Amino acid sequence: MPSVSIGERITYSLTQFIIESHEIATMSFQRLVSRQLLKSNTRLVQGNGMAISRLQNSLAPSTQSLNKNLACYSTVNKKYTKAQKGVAGDKGTSGGSGGSGGGRGRMPTVPAILAVMSLVFSAFYMFKDSDKNKEMAKVQKDELEQEKEELIAMLKEQDKLEKESKDKTVSDKDGADTEGYVPGKIVSERFSQKEIDEFPFDKKTVVFVLGGPGSGKGTNSAYLVRDYGFVHLSAGDLLRAEQKREGSKVGELIAHYIKEGQIVPYEVTIGLLRDAMMDHKESDKFLIDGFPRSMEQKVAFENGVTNCKFVLYFECIEPILVERIMNRAKTSGRSDDNIDSLKKRFKVFQNESYPVVAEYLKYNKVCTVNCNDSVDKVYSNTKECLEKFK
Ligand SMILES: Nc1ncnc2c1ncn2[C@@H]1O[C@H](COP(=O)(O)OP(=O)(O)O)[C@@H](O)[C@H]1O
Ligand SMILES: O=c1ccn([C@@H]2O[C@H](COP(=O)(O)OP(=O)(O)O)[C@@H](O)[C@H]2O)c(=O)[nH]1
Incomplete structure (x- = not known):
């Protein structure tokens, strides 16, 4: 009768945890990418495209390693499932909780944990990058707004100066003050x-x-x-x-x-x-x-x-x-x-x-x-x- 050691039980539980985390992280990542692609403008999409390929490249070794490990652990898993069945047989029952499918009974390794962590980190940086792009776009927009306001203020000032200068050249025969001239006015005593x-x-x-x-x-x-x-x-x-x-x-x-x-x-x-x-x-x-x-x-x-x-x-x-x-x-x-x-x-x-x-x-x-x-x-x-x- 095949026996199942405590180590193998722990390994089984960890494997399941990692597989589920992997699935959750993958789903979240896919959802994030599609949301970004829908929402973002061309520039952001290009940015995300680069981020995605960067992420894929960085994940490639970890994913390969994860797959290798999964294949390797399936052997142990089979052994474990068999043992479970053996235990159930002894108790007179058919199919146990451990028979929930070969695909789930796998053991984790350090590379697998690293793969998941790298996925999580990549998703996190993806979020962060997207925020950075948004921030940059906002800063650029603010700068443009400021430049526009400065230009408008400059044009207004120019208009004001021109108007003042024109006003100063108005002739006013009777406008002379006690000093004999009105600041800002060109007067004539001889011509209308x-x-x-x-x-x-x-x-x-x-x-x-x-x-x-x-x-x-x-x-x-x-x-x-x-x-x-x-x-x-x-x-x-x-x-x-x-x-x-x-x-x-x-x-x-x-x-x-x-x-x-x-x-x-x-x-x-x-x-x-x-x-x-x-x-x-x-x-x-x-x-x-x-x-x-x-x-x-x-x-x-x-x-x-x-x-x-x-x-x-x-x-x-x-x-x-x-x-x-x-x-x-x-x-x-x-x-x-x-x-x-x-x-x-x-x-x-x-x-x-x-x-x-x-x-x-x-x-x-x-x-x-x-x-x-x-x-x-x-x-x-x-x-x-x-x-x-x-
Ligand atoms: N090329 C010159 N050489 C010597 N004296 C000159 C010359 N040109 C002008 N002057 C004399 O210099 C003085 C100043 O000339 P003026 O024509 O009244 O200058 P401005 O009108 O520029 O003040 C005058 O006494 C004039 O005769
Ligand atoms: O547009 C003018 C021209 C002359 N002046 C006054 O007149 C003086 C003599 O000017 P002018 O051209 O007769 O002599 P210059 O100094 O050129 O020899 C100047 O110093 C100024 O005080 C002025 O106020 N405005």
């Missing part, structure tokens, strides 16, 4: 809003003449008027004339800014330049000298009056400029032709005016005239520029 609106500024050719103090802007502009029929409008001259004009509301303000070498508020200067252009209805070519001296002035003039065709930029080294200004000081009677004001004007030119030249350089709208030379030579350089850009 209707006259301003009807004036064809955009049909006029405007050339800005820029350069450091004493670089020869005025001198060369005078020659260009003579030879090419331009109207020369010097912002500095217009300001000085307004400063002297009897009854001017901004005279004192201008005097202060000029002496300090600072830039007079653009509303005042653009108002004077615009009126001066309207005084020359018949002319279509303007040299605007010493303006714009800051980016603020440039933007306000472009929005409220017109764009320039190009810039004549007079470039000169500082020692020559000092020498010329100190010479001019002997006869000019200007409050700013002295060394203290000059130093301040150089600083303002570097910090506020040169950026305007740099901005136009970006658009190839600058012709640079080297003016470290005699009057004749510099004018000849100026004419070359004009021919190139006309």
